[in-house]
Amino acid sequence: MNDFFLATNRSIMVNDIEVRQIQMKNFDTWVPHAEVLKNFIKDRDYSDDILTDLFASHALQVISTIACVVDITKESLLKTAVNEQEFKQLLKTVLNVNHAYFKYEKPKRGSKKAAQSSESTWFDSFQYLISAGHRHEDIMNMTYGAFEQYLKSAQKDHKNKLQYLSSVIRSAQHANSKEFKKFFDDLKE
Structure with a gap:
């Protein structure tokens, strides 16, 4: 899914069932079920064989994960599951629409970032x-994918500002007072 799909919180229709992106405000109900799916799939594709194995191994978590992002009951989902191809299409769509969550990133071991992130x-x-x-309210209404992208963007912006400030500090340190005043005045414009 592209950035605009994530940012506009779009959904996809599959056999008259709307598949939505998970929103941050519902993330706590999603994670216990979806994490099982994510760990099962890891870095594999969403082939029919893998989806069949996933459902056979974790039917309850599959149904519960799908139920978080569709407007039909778990009972209706179970009825949909009778048609194997239709259900696999629905499951594959849920995984694709929420790919931002399901993409698997191998943990970085021993790195400084891994220790900080924990x-x-x-x-x-x-x-x-x-x-x-x-704003807090806006964040809670973001999809997980939009949240993740905004977070990366904010981190990138923060690093750029630090680089800029480092350059300013370096320039100030090496400039005489007249050059620094000119540099500082140029920043005001």
């Missing part, structure tokens, strides 16, 4: 976005 909480991520100008 100390972070969701509140840290929310605060980071809030400090970048987002």
